[in-house]
Amino acid sequence: MSGNMNLTLKVWRQKSQNAQGAFETYEAKNISPDMSFLEMMDVVNEDLIKAGKEPIAFDHDCREGICGMCSMYINGRAHGPLKGVTTCQLHMRSFSSGETITIEPWRATAFPVLRDLVVDRTAFERIQQAGGYVSVNTGSVPDANAIPISKENADEAFLSAACIGCGACVAACKNSSAMLFVSAKVSQYALLPQGNVERKERVLKMVSQMDQEGFGNCSNTEACEAECPKEIKVTNIARMNREFLRAKLFS
């Protein structure tokens, strides 16, 4: 492995939701290229605590790219420079010694900053609650194989369902639009027979909730797809538009 590196970090610091925030500069010294980005942040935080300063708050949990908790905007890109990778799976070998790295929270009015790099993503919760489900009670269901589903649709639905709800799409979008997230959920159910009964109602309610949360509109820049760590496709957005138009115009 190549030698260790020294980096300069420009990190957004903000004490609480209503406090004024600003960038602070930190040195990250002797960083191994094998460290993950979050492990590098751990090192910086340990140094800060030792120096009697407040460590940088950031969200993280599984550190294996699936929980969707980590959420850093690194050098102008959600989850950093690599494609199809969350911040926790990004390693320092993707950077070079001497580099300055700018680290910011997701920026969106609908995702207020709670502290430093931690944002409030409960807007996503409310969108899901508006209709992101099939209304079946526990127990009252047919045998699993009573509903054959073509492999093609099942696989396509899986690809939509692979969304981890991290919010990178909103962060990456110049308009802070949540269309990719919402459309992935709408698509999953639109592709499956289980979702058919509530199809129209679902898309109308979810889009309406999305609008109420204050996300921006979609301009089809497709930055969401480019920066989505799970590579959810914008074809989901087209499908949601279709579903929405059908629900509005033909019901």
Added chain:
Amino acid sequence: MNSAFKFLDTSIGRKVLMSLTGLFLCTFLIVHVSGNMQLFKNDYGLAFNQYSVFMTTFTPIKVVSYLLYLTIILHAISGFRLTMQNRAARKIGYGAAKDPRSSSWASKNMGILGTIILLFLVTHMANFWFKYKFGDVPYVQYMLDVNSGEVLGAPVGLTDSGHMKPHEIMASDANGQPVKLVIVRDLYNVVKMAFQETWLVVLYLLGMIALAYHLVHGFQSSFQSLGIRHPSYASLIQGIGVWVFGILIPLLFAAMPVYFYFMKS
């Protein structure tokens, strides 16, 4: 009607409005560019001037043209509203510049491109449409061969009595041969003279560059907003957006001022 307004007040409804108005304007561009191709005809501007008469007097076209103005206004206002809403969706921006690999430049700058196009349109309308409708564009008389329809030399200027209308009459030339006289307002000459101005040519070129970028993104984006996207034809839409609306049409439009600028005499 109420529910239509409600629809237009949803995020997807607003996008649908943008895409439908945008696509309508795209169809107009095809008509406009093919009509204006008459500028390149070697007929002292006769065809162009006749076409101008047709476009401003034929009732269905007139109706469509008012629809067109309305569409432009709607597209612009709606675009402006969207931009405002999108700004509000991120009140505090990022410190770092956006990584350019994530999205195309045009897609991120539709508002600016649209504004340039709108400014261009205002100048364009003032220069030609307004002058033609309300201004002082003199009448000229073309002399045509009755059989071949060929234009026999440059047109002659007429003094407008104030009641003059475009019309055609049969007459004979100096040699007593029957000819057709076509009396129209000479917009062609207005165009020709206008494009002697360097600044205007530059403005037009800028306008067309903006239009090109606007359409490279806008055309295919409209289909996406309408939910019309499938692997089997996605590349066709993309191709038309780039080659027809992004390159061919703006290039033809741009050729017009350049043609007159260098034609000089």
Added chain:
Amino acid sequence: MTLNSKAPSGPLAEKWNNHKFNLKLVNPANKRKYDIIIVGTGLAGASAAASLAELGYNVKTFCVQDSPRRAHSIAAQGGINAAKNYRNDGDSVYRLFYDTLKGGDYRAREANVYRLAQVSVNIIDQCVAQGVPFAREYGGLLDNRSFGGAQVSRTFYAKGQTGQQLLLGAYSAMNRQIATGKIQSYTRHEMLDVVMVDGKARGIIARDLVTGQIERHSAHAVVLCTGGYGNVFYLTTYARGSNVTAIWRAHKKGAYFGNPCFTQIHPTCIPVSGDHQSKLTLMSESLRNDGRIWVPLKKGDNRKPEDIPEAERDYYLERIYPSFGNLVPRDIASRKAKEMCDQGRGVGASGLAVYLDFSDAINRLGESTVASRYGNLFDMYKQITGENPYKTPMRIYPAVHYTMGGLWVDYNLMTTIPGLYACGEANFSDHGANRLGASALMQGLADGYFVLPYTIGDYLAGEERKEVSIDSPEFVAAEKNVKDQLQKLLSINGNKTVHEFQRELGLIMWNHCGMARNENGLKEGIEKIKALRAEFWKNIKVPGVGEELNQNLERAGRVADFLELGELMMQDALQRNESCGGHFREEYQTPEGEALRDDDNYAYVAAWEYKGENQPSEMHKEALEYEFIKRSQRSYK
């Protein structure tokens, strides 16, 4: 207190049905008069919350993450078992029951495991109806694969994301109930204590992790679904936030802790690359189907793997277990890897890894076939290590991955505290001393969808239908205790960070209570933990204040609990003078080095009772009687 498992009598297959019939019911109109608190929203918690709300109970859920969907169930890769027998390959409820019990080395309750196998079939039906996109075949029906060495194909899966898809299914069912108002979801909230009123669980004290506010929440029953406690080892495949706090604080209030030393160590994880490491990443077990595991014959052989000739390699699993080879169960594969490294034959910079080599498979099948089978895993490996496994062998090492132990619960999933339940990995559960692959998801959902909704009614039916007040002296006292502890953590202002303490504890646990344990090592470990715990309360440094988002404060409280739990785990490992499943005592092995179980003396669940700070815990035994199957020695030679 004598432990009553409440396992019903009667024929095995009828136990659950008869038991359900005998359970008391709550009148539908009265259900809305009962409040239930559910802590943790993984598979067990989310499924329980949704099902109970559907029945009409008022449910409050709590999770430390910003969304219920982020619980660590989401990270499960492989699949979920169900005795559907869709493959016509001879699977049955009885076979799943038998495999699970045997896989657990006969340290689980027969009645519980049979019930688990029974309801497994309903789980798949439920998940499909919710729109979980399981893998399918071209005919449109569900696909299955064999997993974890099972002889039948009973594992349902959704690519490598089965956990995420199942959790999203349960989460969607929860969301539907949140929308109706039957569930109130508290996110970024951490439970810090159970409140007991008149000997019954009546609520919790929780901290709002954003504002730091301490809140009281009351209910008629409290359900803990907070997962496993493997993070006591620090470097594990668990999420960073996974912790023992909820169940540990319940334990301190009187809930017995069952088999705390039973830990599962997964053999195929990406090894530690340096001191900075915060997490170990699991690589699917399926890699062992085509990869060959080896170490150099010579100690300290530093050559590149490609430069070590065939004759100087030791394919030790194939050598020791000719019939199972690289496919021996998890506990054995893990232990042997450790032995090789202990002999000084480990590879990589740290010497704590063995090779998993695909060159034979690539030669035999071609690179593209190998890529189609394992491409995503190879990519993940490359992303983390920076090495290309198509060219050079992978390095793997075992890592802590699951805890079979947890709060002791009876057949109704109730702990020894009346009104306090534990579901999923948080209870000591159905896996005995070792869990089979694809069974964790099954158990979490079984508890939440199909067991608790029946059994909790039996308790609630006997409870008064009036709201529990949060102003009682018990709530006031519990809140004060919680506040005092937080204040204490903040006020010590020592020199060592939480991170340092947790790493140190993890190292002690791994060295003394890891893959192989012995009496001396455990005794030594206990002393070390005691010393570390004493140091913690003198020298911990927690920056910031309590009334704000303070991640170090959260973690400090969790590490404080781990420091107590670690000692109990060692005590439990020390008293169990046998080797079984994930618990391997070096003193108790066959001449060939295999686990030596002692059914005559240790066929019991060790349920530990908390006796007060720095007091030795008291062990209670629940004898495990096997009415229906015969115990046998596991052999994989």
